[in-house]
Amino acid sequence: DAGVTQSPTHLIKTRGQQVTLRCSPISGHKSVSWYQQVLGQGPQFIFQYYEKEERGRGNFPDRFSARQFPNYSSELNVNALLLGDSALYLCASSLLTGGDSPLHFGNGTRLTVT
Amino acid sequence: GDSVTQMEGPVTLSEEAFLTINCTYTATGYPSLFWYVQYPGEGLQLLLKATKADDKGSNKGFEATYRKETTSFHLEKGSVQVSDSAVYFCALSDPFYGNNRLAFGKGNQVVVIP
Numbered sequence: 502d503a504g505v506t507q508s509p510t511h512l513i514k515t516r517g518q519q520v521t522l523r524c525s526p527i528s529g530h531k532s533v534s535w536y537q538q539v540l541g542q543g544p545q546f547i548f549q550y551y552e553k554e555e556r557g558r559g560n561f562p563d564r565f566s567a568r569q570f571p572n573y574s575s576e577l578n579v580n581a582l583l584l585g586d587s588a589l590y591l592c593a594s595s596l597l598t599g600g601d602s603p604l605h606f607g608n609g610t611r612l613t614v615t
Numbered sequence: 616g617d618s619v620t621q622m623e624g625p626v627t628l629s630e631e632a633f634l635t636i637n638c639t640y641t642a643t644g645y646p647s648l649f650w651y652v653q654y655p656g657e658g659l660q661l662l663l664k665a666t667k668a669d670d671k672g673s674n675k676g677f678e679a680t681y682r683k684e685t686t687s688f689h690l691e692k693g694s695v696q697v698s699d700s701a702v703y704f705c706a707l708s709d710p711f712y713g714n715n716r717l718a719f720g721k722g723n724q725v726v727v728i729p
Contacts, residue, residue: 505658534715543619543704543719544659549712557712591658595715604714606651606658 503527505594505607513613514582522577522610526594532556533575534604535567536591544591550575551597579612587614617642619705621720628695629728636690636703636723638679644710648672648681648688649717653702662690662703700727 506525514520526533532551536544546559550569569575573594579586589611593604622637640648647666651659663672668683677692688705702722709716 532715541721543706543721544717546716546718549715551715557709557716559716593659593715602714603661603664604717606660608656608658 505592505605507590507592507607507610509610510608511611511613513615515615516582516584518582519578519580520582520612522579522590522592522612524575524577524592524594524607526573526575526592527605530594530596530605531573532595532597532602533569533573534593534595535575535577536593536606537561538589538591538609539585540588547577582614584614587612617644617646617707617709617718619707619718619720621705621723625724625726627726627728630697631694632727634690634692634695634699634725636705636725638688638690638705638720640686640688640705640707642686642707642710646707646710647714648679649706649708650677650679650688650690651704651706651719653704653722655701659704695725695727697727697729700725 534549535547538544548567549557553569564580567577589609591609593606595602649664650662652662663674665672665681671680704722705720706717
């Protein structure tokens, strides 16, 4: 079975640009979460979506937005990129929301802002 | 808010040595606790978990016990291998959002020398 897939694997953007990152969850998983992992730090929670609705948002500015599609795939958008947005962006899926449903992470998208 | 603290700095040890990585947490409720491992170029993989006090999580020779009295969840392995070289993250779940919203520590790089 395919795991969580993310695209692209790497990209380079310039300050002020916008970027869209994509995630396909494991088949049957309805919840998708996004995390930002800055070099040398642990991942930080950005968003969670379940059944196309936002279920949680971390402490990130409004430049960050996301959505989930009917097939449960998801996009993370970041506007007006800053140098500090350079990070590994991880997508994770789970079967359910809340409770003990384990998270499965993709390999991430490495974003570099110059 | 809820948080996780991991011991500072990388850990370098010889093959077959004993590994301990310290993790302490601050939480208002009764979170589940996790250890995730990140191999180079990959996403996070769940190593083990514990959902309540005195639970012991174990996997691949690694163990960690949920200690409510000391708010700790230290990771141990009796005899490490070169293949255990990776970054290890301690994490706790959000009491409301469950496992979809995790708070991670900064991680510890483990390097095992043959």
